[in-house]
Amino acid sequence: MAISASWDLQKSVFNSLVNDGALTVLLGGQSIFDDVPQRASYPYITFGQTSMRDWSTGTDGGKEHTVTLHVWSKGAGKNEVFEIINVICEKLHDSPLQLTDHHLINLRCEFSEARRTVDGEKIHGIVRYRAVTEPV
Numbered sequence: 001m002a003i004s005a006s007w008d009l010q011k012s013v014f015n016s017l018v019n020d021g022a023l024t025v026l027l028g029g030q031s032i033f034d035d036v037p038q039r040a041s042y043p044y045i046t047f048g049q050t051s052m053r054d055w056s057t058g059t060d061g062g063k064e065h066t067v068t069l070h071v072w073s074k075g076a077g078k079n080e081v082f083e084i085i086n087v088i089c090e091k092l093h094d095s096p097l098q099l100t101d102h103h104l105i106n107l108r109c110e111f112s113e114a115r116r117t118v119d120g121e122k123i124h125g126i127v128r129y130r131a132v133t134e135p136v
Helices: 005-018 021-027 079-092
Strands: 044-054 063-073 102-116 123-135
Touching: 005 044, 005 063, 005 079, 005 102, 005 123, 021 079, 063 079, 079 102, 079 123
Parallel strands: none
Antiparallel strands: 044 063, 063 123, 102 123
């Protein structure tokens, strides 16, 4: 049975990021999570909201995905978050990721931002991607 196109895409994004040396250095280790462990040290990246909608044509199946990554930092300013976002964007934008049961047509960074959290203690970065996949 084929796996979900969204899960297939998330696994590939995760593998690409966790294997990036520059990102590992900025994070102080492989700190990329779907479910954040208690007492995770900052900075780290989490997978946020994902959505998928039909992108089929009259003859071919396809899915359009929105994938959101969150960057969390306790840095004194936004620079740490901006550096991490920059590495993520360089790594993933138009990347030819290999999926298991799907073919990635494109992956584009559509949005990013950095802002201080309401408690004033953390910087929260958001990076949103749009991807299109087709079944193999």
